[in-house]
Amino acid sequence: MGCGATPKGAALCYNVRVIRAYIPWYLVCNYLAFAFIACLSALQLAAAHSEGTRPQRARYAVAFAILVGAFLGFYALAPELLTPGPAGGELTFLFGGAALFAVIVTRLAFPRQIFTAKTQRTPSLSGSTFTPFVAWRFKRLKFGIGYLIFVLGSLAIVLFDRPLFRALNSLALRTPLMDVPAQFLMNDYIVPTALVLTLLALWFAGRDAGERAAFQRAMLRAMLALALASITLKLINEVYFRPRPFTFDDSVRLLFYHPSDSSMPSNAATVSFALAVAVWLRQKRWGMVMLGLSFGMMFARIVGGVHYPADVVAGAWLGGASAWLVNRARWLDSPLDAVIGLAQRMRLG
Numbered sequence: 001m002g003c004g005a006t007p008k009g010a011a012l013c014y015n016v017r018v019i020r021a022y023i024p025w026y027l028v029c030n031y032l033a034f035a036f037i038a039c040l041s042a043l044q045l046a047a048a049h050s051e052g053t054r055p056q057r058a059r060y061a062v063a064f065a066i067l068v069g070a071f072l073g074f075y076a077l078a079p080e081l082l083t084p085g086p087a088g089g090e091l092t093f094l095f096g097g098a099a100l101f102a103v104i105v106t107r108l109a110f111p112r113q114i115f116t117a118k119t120q121r122t123p124s125l126s127g128s129t130f131t132p133f134v135a136w137r138f139k140r141l142k143f144g145i146g147y148l149i150f151v152l153g154s155l156a157i158v159l160f161d162r163p164l165f166r167a168l169n170s171l172a173l174r175t176p177l178m179d180v181p182a183q184f185l186m187n188d189y190i191v192p193t194a195l196v197l198t199l200l201a202l203w204f205a206g207r208d209a210g211e212r213a214a215f216q217r218a219m220l221r222a223m224l225a226l227a228l229a230s231i232t233l234k235l236i237n238e239v240y241f242r243p244r245p246f247t248f249d250d251s252v253r254l255l256f257y258h259p260s261d262s263s264m265p266s267n268a269a270t271v272s273f274a275l276a277v278a279v280w281l282r283q284k285r286w287g288m289v290m291l292g293l294s295f296g297m298m299f300a301r302i303v304g305g306v307h308y309p310a311d312v313v314a315g316a317w318l319g320g321a322s323a324w325l326v327n328r329a330r331w332l333d334s335p336l337d338a339v340i341g342l343a344q345r346m347r348l349g
Helices: 007-022 025-051 056-077 088-109 132-159 161-169 176-186 190-204 209-239 267-280 284-303 309-328 330-345
Strands: none
Touching: 025 056, 025 088, 025 190, 056 190, 088 190, 132 161, 132 309, 161 284, 161 309, 176 190, 176 284, 190 209, 190 267, 190 284, 209 267, 209 309, 209 330, 267 284, 267 309, 284 309
16 A cells, blocks of 8 residues: 555655755755764864863864865755755754764773863962952943943844845845855854754863863753744744745845745844844853854844844844843752753763
């Protein structure tokens, strides 16, 4: 009996055909190879950071070059980057498998490289010109000014949503100098994979046990922020739907496929800012790198014609608020430390 002999079987066959049309096998294999090489490079970057000595700089440079080459190679060899690709669940499964294999390979090849943290170092207070109170006040002032600028900027973007969209979208389809970077940043693979690679490197980085534990807590809180933001986003999409910019406007210049889900809040902005802000609240340098990638993806998606500016701002606020709530939940410290302890006993932390 064929799969189309019954209505249920016919529907199953149709879904399989759709999945195969959207996710060809060679693209899956291409992504798995890309993710595996990128994960190996990220682990080597974490090892170079952990060592922190001058001889490690050459290995750091080589690992970074391989990582960048993996991204550029995947972008060049995967023309389906701008068509519907694996959804979040499928992409997570593919990356998780590649990351696990990369950890196993690194564990076998370099058993003591990054899987055993060094002893705790005594922190040095030399070089600080501020008293603790003055430094704390200065930090609060900088945060307050940055927060005020972000709030005012968000309000301005919402007020001038459509004019700003038309101005930015008019930059598309003019020159490859704008189109190629925008396509690189706006697709479903590059920035999300880069953000998760940062989390993978963060988990194994750390020059001593104390720094590594702090990095790992930041990584786990980022994953919790992602879960909270995703659940909230799903609930919002159940009650509110905003059409995409190209739905009723044929003049929109598209650099992407035609997504059919709600335009607000932006799914990509929600996910990327949940991860980036959660790390930034705990580890500023790592978080700034992730925020830079997130802002680049937001800008590219507006230029590419798939989101209004207000959509990505709403997603950034949703992801950022989720990260802030998770960061404020002090009661999570004990469960997170238990997870970290379990990973250390398994020689994976």
